Amino acid sequence: SQELEQSPQSLIVQEGKNLTINCTSSKTLYGLYWYKQKYGEGLIFLMMLQKGGEEKSHEKITAKLDEKKQQSSLHITASQPSHAGIYLCGATVGNEKLTFGTGTRLTIIP
Amino acid sequence: GAVVSQHPSWVICKSGTSVKIECRSLDFQATTMFWYRQFPKQSLMLMATSNEGSKATYEQGVEKDKFLINHASLTLSTLTVTSAHPEDSSFYICSAPLQLNTEAFFGQGTRLTVV
Numbered sequence: 313s314q315e316l317e318q319s320p321q322s323l324i325v326q327e328g329k330n331l332t333i334n335c336t337s338s339k340t341l342y343g344l345y346w347y348k349q350k351y352g353e354g355l356i357f358l359m360m361l362q363k364g365g366e367e368k369s370h371e372k373i374t375a376k377l378d379e380k381k382q383q384s385s386l387h388i389t390a391s392q393p394s395h396a397g398i399y400l401c402g403a404t405v406g407n408e409k410l411t412f413g414t415g416t417r418l419t420i421i422p
Numbered sequence: 423g424a425v426v427s428q429h430p431s432w433v434i435c436k437s438g439t440s441v442k443i444e445c446r447s448l449d450f451q452a453t454t455m456f457w458y459r460q461f462p463k464q465s466l467m468l469m470a471t472s473n474e475g476s477k478a479t480y481e482q483g484v485e486k487d488k489f490l491i492n493h494a495s496l497t498l499s500t501l502t503v504t505s506a507h508p509e510d511s512s513f514y515i516c517s518a519p520l521q522l523n524t525e526a527f528f529g530q531g532t533r534l535t536v537v
Contacts, residue, residue: 347528351463352513353530354529354531355528357526357527409456409471412465412467412468414464
């Protein structure tokens with residue numbers, strides 16, 4: 313089974329600063345998804361990447377998928393308190409099952 | 423976007439009893455739904471794939487007889503935790519994609535506490 317490793321596991325960032333979260337797979341990905349969750353609540357879909365080298369942005373969040381489709385990064389610019397939460401990368405490897413990475417807990421401090 | 427509704431959002435039950443959790447796709451048909459479990463401060467762990475009209479596919483290590491999944495219609499999948507024990511206490515969440523290998527929509531999750 314494919315494994316997704318996220319780094320860092322937790323991140324504390326001062327408000328207004330930029331940050332990056334990484335997601336690495338041991339296998340080539342069919343689709344890479346980024347979700348945000350506040351613990352104990354449902355997941356909020358952020359972005360989906362499928363093509364090698366693809367990059368997508370929404371408001372202050374940018375996600376990239378490398379050419380080999382094994383690594384993705386999520387970058388937040390000028391972080392705000394509303395960005396706090398758990399960020400999860402998920403992936404399908406052609407078998408249609410969406411499995412998740414280890415998660416990154418983001419805390420924004422004033 | 424599409425809506426997936428999960429019910430109940432939280433439940434407390436006694437050891438030995440069974441609990442049923444429902445997952446409904448409100449505005450689209452879902453031939454496949456996924457059930458996840460999440461422990462505190464951990465990521466989501468895929469438990470099983472629910473297939474409409476056929477048996478569910480369970481991930482390795484997940485007990486089929488303990489976590490009964492039924493996908494009786496194109497808009498409803500249920501997860502029944504049978505003979506619940508305190509170690510079954512967790513956050514359970516379902517998801518359904520509009521189409522396979524596209525964005526999956528998630529329910530609100532169910533917090534199960536077994537006392």
